[in-house]
Amino acid sequence: MHLLNEQSTVEAQAMQAKKAGKRLSLLTTEDKNHALISLAEHLETEFDFILKANEKDLEAGRSKGFTEAFMDRLALSKTRIFEFADGLRQVAALEDPVGKILLKKSLDNGLSVSKISVPLGVIGMIYEARPNVTVDATGLALKSGNAIILKGGSSAIHSNKAIVDVIHRALIHTKIPKEAVQFINSTNREDSQQLFTMREHIDVLIPRGGGSLINEVVSNASVPVLETGVGNCHLYIDQEANPEIALRILVNAKTDRPAVCNAIETVIVHQDWLNKHKIDLIQTFSAHSISVHGDKKVVSEIPNASLATEEDWADEYLSLHIAMKVVQDIDEAIEHIESYGTRHSEAIITENNDSAEYFMQRVDAAALYHNASTRFTDGGALGFGAEIGISTQKLHARGPMGLEALTTVKYVMSGNGQIR
Amino acid sequence: MHLLNEQSTVEAQAMQAKKAGKRLSLLTTEDKNHALISLAEHLETEFDFILKANEKDLEAGRSKGFTEAFMDRLALSKTRIFEFADGLRQVAALEDPVGKILLKKSLDNGLSVSKISVPLGVIGMIYEARPNVTVDATGLALKSGNAIILKGGSSAIHSNKAIVDVIHRALIHTKIPKEAVQFINSTNREDSQQLFTMREHIDVLIPRGGGSLINEVVSNASVPVLETGVGNCHLYIDQEANPEIALRILVNAKTDRPAVCNAIETVIVHQDWLNKHKIDLIQTFSAHSISVHGDKKVVSEIPNASLATEEDWADEYLSLHIAMKVVQDIDEAIEHIESYGTRHSEAIITENNDSAEYFMQRVDAAALYHNASTRFTDGGALGFGAEIGISTQKLHARGPMGLEALTTVKYVMSGNGQIR
Numbered sequence: 118m119h120l121l122n123e124q125s126t127v128e129a130q131a132m133q134a135k136k137a138g139k140r141l142s143l144l145t146t147e148d149k150n151h152a153l154i155s156l157a158e159h160l161e162t163e164f165d166f167i168l169k170a171n172e173k174d175l176e177a178g179r180s181k182g183f184t185e186a187f188m189d190r191l192a193l194s195k196t197r198i199f200e201f202a203d204g205l206r207q208v209a210a211l212e213d214p215v216g217k218i219l220l221k222k223s224l225d226n227g228l229s230v231s232k233i234s235v236p237l238g239v240i241g242m243i244y245e246a247r248p249n250v251t252v253d254a255t256g257l258a259l260k261s262g263n264a265i266i267l268k269g270g271s272s273a274i275h276s277n278k279a280i281v282d283v284i285h286r287a288l289i290h291t292k293i294p295k296e297a298v299q300f301i302n303s304t305n306r307e308d309s310q311q312l313f314t315m316r317e318h319i320d321v322l323i324p325r326g327g328g329s330l331i332n333e334v335v336s337n338a339s340v341p342v343l344e345t346g347v348g349n350c351h352l353y354i355d356q357e358a359n360p361e362i363a364l365r366i367l368v369n370a371k372t373d374r375p376a377v378c379n380a381i382e383t384v385i386v387h388q389d390w391l392n393k394h395k396i397d398l399i400q401t402f403s404a405h406s407i408s409v410h411g412d413k414k415v416v417s418e419i420p421n422a423s424l425a426t427e428e429d430w431a432d433e434y435l436s437l438h439i440a441m442k443v444v445q446d447i448d449e450a451i452e453h454i455e456s457y458g459t460r461h462s463e464a465i466i467t468e469n470n471d472s473a474e475y476f477m478q479r480v481d482a483a484a485l486y487h488n489a490s491t492r493f494t495d496g497g498a499l500g501f502g503a504e505i506g507i508s509t510q511k512l513h514a515r516g517p518m519g520l521e522a523l524t525t526v527k528y529v530m531s532g533n534g535q536i537r
Numbered sequence: 538m539h540l541l542n543e544q545s546t547v548e549a550q551a552m553q554a555k556k557a558g559k560r561l562s563l564l565t566t567e568d569k570n571h572a573l574i575s576l577a578e579h580l581e582t583e584f585d586f587i588l589k590a591n592e593k594d595l596e597a598g599r600s601k602g603f604t605e606a607f608m609d610r611l612a613l614s615k616t617r618i619f620e621f622a623d624g625l626r627q628v629a630a631l632e633d634p635v636g637k638i639l640l641k642k643s644l645d646n647g648l649s650v651s652k653i654s655v656p657l658g659v660i661g662m663i664y665e666a667r668p669n670v671t672v673d674a675t676g677l678a679l680k681s682g683n684a685i686i687l688k689g690g691s692s693a694i695h696s697n698k699a700i701v702d703v704i705h706r707a708l709i710h711t712k713i714p715k716e717a718v719q720f721i722n723s724t725n726r727e728d729s730q731q732l733f734t735m736r737e738h739i740d741v742l743i744p745r746g747g748g749s750l751i752n753e754v755v756s757n758a759s760v761p762v763l764e765t766g767v768g769n770c771h772l773y774i775d776q777e778a779n780p781e782i783a784l785r786i787l788v789n790a791k792t793d794r795p796a797v798c799n800a801i802e803t804v805i806v807h808q809d810w811l812n813k814h815k816i817d818l819i820q821t822f823s824a825h826s827i828s829v830h831g832d833k834k835v836v837s838e839i840p841n842a843s844l845a846t847e848e849d850w851a852d853e854y855l856s857l858h859i860a861m862k863v864v865q866d867i868d869e870a871i872e873h874i875e876s877y878g879t880r881h882s883e884a885i886i887t888e889n890n891d892s893a894e895y896f897m898q899r900v901d902a903a904a905l906y907h908n909a910s911t912r913f914t915d916g917g918a919l920g921f922g923a924e925i926g927i928s929t930q931k932l933h934a935r936g937p938m939g940l941e942a943l944t945t946v947k948y949v950m951s952g953n954g955q956i957r
Contacts, residue, residue: 143898222920228909230919237931238901316755320931335736339756341932362954369956477949478563481658489648489952498957499650499948500642511657511740511945512761513933525931528919529897532909534782536789537918 127311130299131266131318134239137296138264142236144292146213149260152291153209157202159287160252160280164198170279171248178272186376186436190246191273201252204503208256211502214520215262228532234524236262238320241312243334245270245326251280254323255298257505261523264297266319268312270326271304278302313338325506328433343513343522345506348378348461349433350491353450353476355467356387360394362488363466364401369490370464372405376435378507379462379484379494383430383440385450391418391443402439411441418443430457447472451479458482461509462491483509483516547731550719551686551738554659557716558684562656564712566633569680572711573629577622579707580672580700584618590699591668598692606796606856610666611693621672624923628676631922634940635682648952654944656682658740661732663754665690665746671700674743675718677925681943684717686739688732690746691724698722733758745926748853763933763942765926768798768881769853770911773870773896775887776807780814782908783886784821789910790884792825796855798927799882799904799914803850803860805870811838811863822859831861838863850877867892871899878902881929882911903929903936 141149160167171193178188220232240263244250251267258265269277281300288295301308312319313334321341324334328347335342352370354363370381391398399419402409409415409422410429416422422441429440430453444450447465454463464486465476473487484494496504496517504517514522561569580587591613598608640652660683664670671687678685689697701720708715721728732739733754741761744754748767755762772790774783790801811818819839822829829835829842830849836842842861849860850873864870867885874883884906885896893907904914916924916937924937934942 139899224920228913232936336759341761341930343932359954365954365956373957473951477947479559482947484948484950487949487951489950489955490957492957493648493950493955494948500644510761512763515946516652516948526935527897527902528904528914528936529907530904530909530913530919531893531907534779534785535909535913536785537793537910537912 127301127303127308128315128318130301131239131312131315133296134264134266134299135318137294138236138238138262140294141259141264141297142215142238142262144262148292149213149262150209152259152288152293153205153256155291156252156256156284156287157205157209159283160198160202160205163283163286164195167198167276167279167283168193168195170275173275174273181272183272187246187272191248191276193248193276197249201249204253205256208260208503208520211260211520213260214524219526226532226535228530228535231529233527233529234521235527237523237525239264239266239318240523241266241268241315241319241322241340243268243309243312243322243324243326243330245330246273248273248276248280250325251277253503254505255284257503257520257523259293259297261520263320263523264299266299266301266312268301268309274302274304310337313340316340323506342510343506343508343518344510345508345518346378346461347433347459347509348380348494348507349383349431349457349459350379350381350462351383351385351450351454351458351464352381352491353385353447353454353463353465354387354390355447355465355469355472356389357469357472358387358390358466359468359488360390360397363390363394364397366464366466366488366490368401368405370492371407371439372437373490373492375437377492378433379491380435381439381464381491382432382434383442383453383457385442385444385453387447387450388414388443388445395419406437408438409441410438412443414443415441447475451476454480454482459509461507462486462494464489464491483507547721547723547728548735548738550721551659551732551735553716554684554686554719555738557714558656558658558682560714561679561684561717562635562658562682564682568712569633569682570629572679572708572713573625573676575711576676576704576707577625577629579703580618580622580625583703583706584615587618587696587699587703588613588615590695593695594693601692603692607666607692611668611696613668613696617669621669624673625676628680628923628940631680631940633680634944639946646952646955648950648955651949653947653949654941655947657943657945659684659686659738660943661686661688661735661739661742661760663688663729663732663742663744663746663750665750666693668693668696668700670745671697673923674925675704677923677940677943679713679717681940683740683943684719686719686721686732688721688729694722694724730757733760736760743926762930763926763928763938764930765928765938766798766881767853767879767929768800768914768927769803769851769877769879770799770801770882771803771805771870771874771878771884772801772911773805773867773874773883773885774807774810775867775885775889775892776809777889777892778807778810778886779888779908780810780817783810783814784817786884786886786908786910788821788825790912791827791859792857793910793912795857797912798853799911800855801859801884801911802852802854803862803873803877805862805864805873807867807870808863808865826857828858829861830858832863834863835861867895871896874900874902879929881927882906882914884909884911903927
């Protein structure tokens with residue numbers, strides 16, 4: 118009985134979202150922007166309410182012995198909440214992705230044909246920790262005319278619930294029905310799994326989190342999925358790499374924010390470059406406390422390097438560990454990336470433009486870099502505005518996904534009796 | 538042992554396709570067009586070889602007692618094969634969808650950012666009967682730089698195999714490796730199911746056929762799917778519909794080609810319009826041998842109409858049967874479409890532009906028509922060129938899918954040492 122009740126609750130929420138989404142899709146840009154600004158104001162006014170809920174999550178996290186990095190992502194502060202509010206104001210300032218006429222023409226028979234951008238409908242967001250996703254995803258969904266169903270990680274449930282309470286209180290004063298933002302107030306895995314197959318009520322699922330969460334959704338969902346973010350990214354230092362550029366980018370891409378998806382996990386070094394610049398490379402690893410796991414060649418050349426296992430090549434460290442491979446040529450580097458990369462961001466450092474061009478053509482990934490850091494794979498850094506995630510899939514959207522990724526199209530034909 | 542051998546065969550084919558796709562993605566537009574024209578010539582030269590194989594399928598079909606409509610779709614002729622060849626020449630004449638620079642800009646830090654269209658990689662095509670799909674899908678895949686794995690219906694296996702043999706003989710003389718076109722020479726359901734989960738080798742699955750085939754793929758595939766074509770399309774005749782236009786479009790959309798997805802299956806009629814034009818409507822049904830299945834009101838008003846069941850509202854007849862519902866207002870019509878439509882093509886007939894606008898905004902479908910026939914939902918008829926199918930999903934591509942739907946993008950960044 119208990120299970121049955123819960124199932125119907127999630128389904129009822131999805132149906133409410135679908136209905137609210139239909140109303141939301143008809144609102145003007147002004148109505149939507151007004152609502153987003155109202156959300157921002159309420160977050161600022163009620164920051165203390167959110168912090169009290171966050172304290173409950175932090176206490177639970179401490180008692181469970183979560184890592185410092187994890188606790189850091191979980192922790193909110195007045196400053197962070199005000200940043201969330203600023204994020205919403207930035208989304209309000211973005212161009213409305215809905216109602217764009219993408220094509221308009223008239224056929225010889227007089228039939229007028231238009232292709233118009235419209236909201237997807239209902240977005241199911243399944244994510245771990247990070248309460249900022251609750252605000253960011255809601256803002257982007259509402260701006261693009263979509264209802265959203267939020268299923269966050271259990272470790273942040275009090276914070277997420279409080280944020281959604283504030284969102285609901287804010288929406289009452291706007292034209293967006295509060296049912297457009299649904300929160301699955303449950304720590305049951307079964308409740309998120311229910312979302313996987315609700316094809317009638319949910320138009321897309323967006324999982325954000327670690328590889329196992331994303332794999333679970335991709336393998337089990339019949340609702341279409343937008344995959345985001347697992348980044349096993351590589352830096353290939355070519356034979357003809359400028360050593361100053363190579364080491365600067367290595368340090369930035371590995372150490373600036375090791376826990377994010379556009380950080381590198383593996384450096385692939387050409388044998389000839391290594392022979393010339395080994396001392397500098399060793400000093401760089403040492404100066405930045407980078408732990409190296411490499412092939413036999415690496416272990417023999419780099420002090421303190423340990424022998425890499427299959428997992429070292431395949432997994433995201435998200436920390437100051439790095440895998441390192443020595444290659445004889447660019448093809449060996451590309452083959453390694455093909456075998457282990459997640460098609461997120463891959464970089465080559467070289468002064469040889471032909472080699473760079475070859476790398477760009479051959480490597481299959483969302484973002485490719487020549488003499489620049491993989492850390493730029495980010496909607497903000499590339500100047501595209503706020504993003505809902507970085508797609509590592511090929512269909513619909515690839516790379517940083519902004520508001521446009523949350524829309525689809527309608528073809529609208531108008532005539533005076535045309536038949537075929 | 539048998540099963541193991543077959544499994545490894547399909548996987549080996551998928552791996553060959555992946556490898557060939559990489560080579561194909563680097564070819565020039567001229568190389569690809571030359572190959573398509575060579576395919577066309579070989580089909581024309583070897584039409585008799587294909588017809589002999591087709592005769593085997595026809596014999597088997599006759600002995601199994603397939604319907605006339607089915608046999609008609611299965612049957613080839615010299616004329617039809619020459620039409621396939623013409624189709625390939627038309628695809629050769631289309632603009633190359635690969636290598637388009639969709640965005641190019643320079644950031645303040647000097648980093649250059651480009652967004653470039655690239656092939657998806659490997660397309661898995663799972664389809665029923667209709668041997669023309671073998672040629673059409675191959676042409677579109679190759680033109681867009683993709684390898685293709687073909688798994689056709691068992692009833693056309695000899696025809697499909699012969700067509701692929703001709704394609705392979707043609708490709709030997711071109712720069713496209715013949716491994717770029719893989720044919721699963723099997724009538725085992727398990728062999729198509731193997732394709733469902735080969736995420737490492739196949740980039741997209743495109744099912745073409747009836748609802749049960751499409752549902753099977755959507756429900757079981759972890760490879761991303763482009764859904765095509767189930768069309769439970771509606772024609773809504775509004776209170777203010779011009780009767781001449783309404784009846785002309787009713788006849789065209791129902792009877793021109795009843796077996797295609799953009800034909801209508803249900804007519805929804807406003808009570809007031811029915812009261813005024815009942816005689817004409819009855820005459821139209823009768824003159825075109827259309828059998829009516831309707832609600833109680835319809836049964837009492839239309840001679841020979843039978844009472845509609847739930848299946849009548851939900852299924853595609855693909856024949857001269859039609860479901861009919863009488864409504865009191867436009868909202869009732871829209872709600873019916875929402876409940877039973879497959880989001881393919883929906884039409885309203887009215888002289889009231891506000892009602893038409895309301896219908897266009899409220900109804901969620903790939904293609905919406907005001908005073909025109911749903912039969913126009915077709916890449917050719919709308920002037921978009923050859924299509925790989927009509928997408929009824931919202932992600933990636935919606936409505937008629939041409940070459941662009943078979944591409945994705947790469948972001949390519951070039952710098953001189955930029956870090957974040």
